[in-house]
Amino acid sequence: MKKGTKAIVSMLCIMMLLLAACSNSPGNNSNSGNNSNGGNATEPPAVTEPITVNQDLPQKEILSQGPHGELAVSAKSLELTVEEIKQIKEKKLTAAISMHYAGNDWSTAQIKGLQDTFAKMGVEVVAVTDAQFKSEKQVSDIETILAKQPDILVSIPVDAVSTASVYKQAAEQGVKVVFMDNAPTGLEAGKDYVSVVSADNYGNGIEAAHILADKLNGEGKIAVIYHDADFFVTKQRVEAFEKTIAENYPNIEIVDRGGIADQNQGETVASALLTKNADLDGMFVVWDVPAEGALAAVKAAGRNELVMTTIDLGTNVAIEIAKNGIIQGLGAQLPYDQGVAEAILAGYAVLGKETPPYVAVPALNVTHDNVLDAWKLVYHQEVPESIQTAYKE
Structure with missing residues (x-):
């Protein structure tokens, strides 16, 4: 091939490549950057139905009150x-x-409920922080968050007093603040924050009491492990449990109580209670993680006949319930739907809609009979294989 012919062929090839590139560029593709609804491909699909919490949740009266006595x-x-x-x-x-x-499972489900719902609302989640039960770390976390200038903050305070000032700062910055479970001291609903959303903790305490009494056939000696902190939702659980036992089961006696300052003290406190009370028939623990420690103490003491109940359907307590073990049942929170409710209330606030100061999801009774179905309801996902394998008819 002659030199001139080669040059022409090369030029033609280059021109063809350029034409191909132009024909495939986003600006010349009539379908590129658009979905079936005519929006940008990176945008979420259009919402075609309202956002609500799961309407299949139990239809129960909410028995808890808010941090300031709100209905x-x-x-x-x-x-x-x-x-x-x-x-x-x-x-x-x-x-x-x-x-x-x-x-823990509760927090993971809360975060998932929030993230899923915010995604439907087109709200970008720019930060998720873990204070590890340290109030000073939470204050630092929120100060870092506020530097990002978010429109919405959803949070559960580690401590109602020491974190109050940073939440006040968020409110003054114009952030719509929605609380899980508790409101900091001195803050006002409708002014400093949108609302508090929680489980029906009082109702769950009642459920745990009835389950324990039923498994003890209405008589015996029991101990209570409570949360030794100024946290109104855990106080409600214990108050409801003890009041239900006292008013409904005269042959069940609460013979001892032990307080935990954090969730890692369940085994130590339970061991001390068992040593002091060799004739215990049952035990109530304020939530599932310290209940796991208490369970270890009961097994170490060789007291496998003892009956326990608690609050929150975590994986390990669900396994124990599934195999008809020492933990016989509990009152379950509904953290995924709690997260959905918190996101909806944030939506109310940015739209200028009136928001109730206290919102709660219903209590859920969980025993061996319904533990598998309860898991699906609580977490909006299939039951883990570990729980299914442990299940005994």
């Missing part, structure tokens, strides 16, 4: 309409989540 509004009554969701999306909002502790 509860059921989370099942909350709703964002399709038009309201569209309005929120147009605002291009950001949100942050500040947890007291993120290392």
Whole structure:
């Protein structure tokens, strides 16, 4: 081939490549960057139905009151309409989540419920923090969050007093603050924060009492492990449990109580109670993680006949219930739906809608009979194989 012919062929090849590149560029592709709804491909699909909490949750009266004695509004009554969701999306909002502790099933489900719901609302989650039960770390976490200038903050305070000033700072910055379970001291609903959302902790304490009494056939000696902290939701659980036993089961006696300052003290406190009370028939522990420690103490003491109940359907206590073990049942929170409710209330706030100061999801009774179905309801996911394998008919 002659030199001139080669040059022409080379030029033609280059031109063809350029034409191909141009024809595939986003600006010349009539379908590129658009989904079936005509929006950008990176945007979430259009919402075609309202956002609510799971309407299959138990239809129960909410027995808990808020941190200032507020009557509860059921989370099942909350709703964002399709038009309201569209309005929120147009605002291009950001949100942050500040947890007291993120290392358990309850926290994981709360965060998932929030993230899933914010995604439907077109709200970007810019931070999720774990204070590891340290109030000073939570204050630092929130100060870092506020530097990002989020529109929404959802949080559970480690301590109602020492964290109050940083939440006040968030409110003054214009952030819409929604609390899980507890409100810091001195802050006002409707002014400094949107609302408090919790489980029906009083109702769950009642459920745990009835289960324990049933398994003891209405008689025996029991001990209570309570949360030795100024945290109103855990106080409600213990108050409800002890009052239910006292008023309904005259042949069951609470012979001893032991307090935990943090969740890692369950085994130590339970061991001391067992040593002091060799004739215990049952035990109530304020939530599932210290109950796991108490369970270890009971087994170490060779007291496998003892009956326990608690609050929160964590993996390890679910396994124990599934195999008909020492933990016979519990009152379960519904953390995923609690997260959904918190996100909806944040939506109310940015739209300027009136928000109730205290919202709660119903209590859920969990025993061996319904533990598998309860798991699906609580976590919105299939039952882990570890729980299914442990299950005994």
